[in-house]
Every structure is written in C-alpha cells, then in structure tokens.
Amino acid sequence: MTMTDTTMKPAAPTASPLQLVSRYGVFVAFLALLVLNIAVTPNFLSWQTLNVNLTQVATIVIVATGMTLVIATGGIDLSVGSLMAISGALAPMIFMGNLLPIDNMALAVTLAFIIPVLAAAACGWFNGFLVTHFRIQPIVATLVFFIAGRGIAQVMTNGNLQVFKNPSFQFIAMGHVAGIPAQVALMVVIAILAYCLIRYTVLGRQIIAVGGNEKAARLTGIPVRRVKTFVYVISGALAGIAGLIVVARNSASDANLVGMGMELDAIAAVAVGGSLLTGGRANIFGTLMGAFVIQLVRYTLLANGVPDAAALVVKAGLIIVAVFIQLRADRT
Structure with a gap:
C-alpha cells in the first residue's frame, strides 16, 4: 500500500473588516439610502423620482469618470466645474450666431457640440502640461483654471444669462434613446468605455502603474508625461460634455452657476467609490455607485426639508470618512 503525498495550499489571506468596508461600503451605503427613502420619502418609487435622480446623477458620473482617471495617476483636477462653465458658455454662442456667422442651423448645432468639448479638452491639456513639464503639483496647476x-466664461458672455430654445441641441439633455434619457445613455457609454480602457488596454495599465509608482513606471519605459497629459485631456473633455448637458437641461447658460461645486461632487464620488486618492487604483464601477450615493444623499436631504447647503457638509464628511477608511485599510 502506497501513500500519496498531498501538498497543502496556503489559505487565501482574509480581508480585514476595514478592507471589506473599503471594497463594499459604497454598495451598503447605496442600499441603506434606498431603504431609507422608501420608508420616509413620499413617492420615492415613482418614475418621476427615478427620472430626476438619473438625470441629475448623469453629469456627476461623467465628470467623476474623468476625475477617476486623473486620480489614478496620483493627480487631481479642481478645474472641472469651471471647464463646464466655459463649455456651457460657448455652445449657445455658436448656435445662436453670436460667435460665428453660420446660416446652416444643423452645422451650427454640430459645432456647438464639438467646439466647446475641444476647448475644454485643450484646457485639460494645459493642466497636464503644467503638471508634467513644470512639475507643478496637480492641486496648484488645476487651481489656475x-x-x-x-x-x-463670464467674460465671454459679459456676465449675462443666455436663454435659448433649440430642440436639436437640447436633445442631449431632454431627448431619449430607446426610451432612455439621452444623458443617461451617454453616461452609461462613457462609464463602459472608461472601464474597458482601464481593464483591457495597455494604456489603462500604464495609468495604474504611473499612479502606483511613477519612478518605477518611468524606469520600465512607460511614457509618464504622455499618460498624465492624456488623463487631464480626457477629464477636460468630459467636463465639457457635462457642461453641455447642464445648459441644455436648463435651457439657459449662466457662467456664474454652471458646474459650481462639481469638483467636490466628482472627488467625493471617486473617494466613496473606493479609488485611492493617492493613485494606483481606478474603480470605475465604484465611482458610478459613489455618484449615486452622492446624488441620493442630496435628494434625501432636500426631499425631507433639509437645506441644500447641508448637503455640502455631508459630502465633505463622506470624503473624510472614505479617505480615512482607505488609509486604514491599506495599513492592515
């Protein structure tokens, strides 16, 4: 009778409670907010409420997706709200003929979608240029814009409110694609593309590598400058798209208000979603869920008579808690 030796495989390390909270806390928070609203908020399960929350969260997700890529490289982008204002100011000027004398309305609307996004992307490139070529800290570089x-944006519009009615342009915010609000469909497409970029492409792996250890990434031949500039360009472009959605939804462009506070929403969504604010990780799906949590917090407060200003305090608190959990989880 022969004995067969068996090799015992080492057991997989057990995640600590803080690590579990870091990974899945956003889902628990989302479910808790759903249960809370179902219990205390009138008509929360109505289609109208669902539509309001989906359309409101779309711009947060779009901007936060770009913010996720920037933060994954170890940077941050404080300029996204102001870039939304620039994009939102440019678009009406184009299709209303205040910037370019274009008689063909279809061409004017097309340019109103393209030029503002390119302008915002160019501003993002400038942010990346300051960070990569002048070694300026991202928080300082993006503070410029x-x-x-x-x-x-205020100079371009002379500080005036631009009111308009253009169904072709406003389709991005008020139209539907297969029964789904156009801005929600756009949000989903952008989130999927970003997920595929991070998950399946060489560039995505380079983004994570740069954020994890920039010096090591440079030594392995990764074009660090190019990668970091790319994420700021994408962040600017996505902020530009979000700016178009906001002004199209409001049927007006107000350079004083468009994108105001969006940088806080985007950073909060990334932090709550589980991406490390120090770089080296990009959780696109977590950012999506984080944005929903941010939106539901605001909706819950407003629906129950709490002033909107209180939501700012709650968002700041969420960022602090999320960062604290991430730092503690990484040490365990």
Whole structure:
C-alpha cells in the first residue's frame, strides 16, 4: 500500500473588516439610502423620482469618470466645474450666431457640440502640461483654471444669462434613446468605455502603474508625461460634455452657476467609490455607485426639508470618512 503525498495550499489571506468596508461600503451605503427613502420619502418609487435622480446623477458620473482617471495617476483636477462653465458658455454662442456667422442651423448645432468639448479638452491639456513639464503639483496647476476658467466664461458672455430654445441641441439633455434619457445613455457609454480602457488596454495599465509608482513606471519605459497629459485631456473633455448637458437641461447658460461645486461632487464620488486618492487604483464601477450615493444623499436631504447647503457638509464628511477608511485599510 502506497501513500500519496498531498501538498497543502496556503489559505487565501482574509480581508480585514476595514478592507471589506473599503471594497463594499459604497454598495451598503447605496442600499441603506434606498431603504431609507422608501420608508420616509413620499413617492420615492415613482418614475418621476427615478427620472430626476438619473438625470441629475448623469453629469456627476461623467465628470467623476474623468476625475477617476486623473486620480489614478496620483493627480487631481479642481478645474472641472469651471471647464463646464466655459463649455456651457460657448455652445449657445455658436448656435445662436453670436460667435460665428453660420446660416446652416444643423452645422451650427454640430459645432456647438464639438467646439466647446475641444476647448475644454485643450484646457485639460494645459493642466497636464503644467503638471508634467513644470512639475507643478496637480492641486496648484488645476487651481489656475478653477479660478480663471469661470472668469473666462463670464467674460465671454459679459456676465449675462443666455436663454435659448433649440430642440436639436437640447436633445442631449431632454431627448431619449430607446426610451432612455439621452444623458443617461451617454453616461452609461462613457462609464463602459472608461472601464474597458482601464481593464483591457495597455494604456489603462500604464495609468495604474504611473499612479502606483511613477519612478518605477518611468524606469520600465512607460511614457509618464504622455499618460498624465492624456488623463487631464480626457477629464477636460468630459467636463465639457457635462457642461453641455447642464445648459441644455436648463435651457439657459449662466457662467456664474454652471458646474459650481462639481469638483467636490466628482472627488467625493471617486473617494466613496473606493479609488485611492493617492493613485494606483481606478474603480470605475465604484465611482458610478459613489455618484449615486452622492446624488441620493442630496435628494434625501432636500426631499425631507433639509437645506441644500447641508448637503455640502455631508459630502465633505463622506470624503473624510472614505479617505480615512482607505488609509486604514491599506495599513492592515
């Protein structure tokens, strides 16, 4: 009788409670907010409420997706709200003929979608240029357009409210694709593309590598400057798209208000979604869920008579808690 030796495989390390919270806390928070609203918020399960929350969260997800890529490289982008204002100011000027004398309305509307997004992407490139070529800290580099961007938008419009009615342009916010609000469909497409970029492409792996250890990434031949510039360009472009959605939804462009506070919403969505604010990780699906949590927090407060200003305090608190959990989880 022969004995067969068996090799015992080491057991997989057990995740600590903090690590579990870091990974799945956003889903628990989302479900808790759903249960809370079902219990205390009138008509929460109505189609109208669902539509309001989906359309409101779309711009947060779009901007936060770009923010996720930037943060994954170890950076941050404070300029997204101001870039939304620039994009939102440019679009009506184009299709209303205040910027370019275009008689063909179809061409004017097409350019109103393209030029503002390219302008916002160019601003994002400038942010990346400051970060990569002048070694300026991202929080300082993007602070330039955080301050100047909204001023540029106000100068372009002379500080005036631009009111318009253009169904072709406003389709991006008020139209439907296969019964789904166009902005929600666009949000889903952008989130899927970003997920595929991170999950399945060389560039996605390079983004994570740069954020994890920039020096090591450079030594392995990764074009660090190009990668970091790319994520700021994408962040700017997505902010530009979000700006178009906001002004199309409101049927008006107000450079003083478009994108106001969006940088906080985007950073909060990324932090709550589980991506490390120090870089090296990009959880696109987590960012999506984080954005829903941010939106539901705001909706819950407003629906129950709490002033909107309180939502800012709650968002700031969410960021602090999320960062604390991430830091503690990484040490365990």
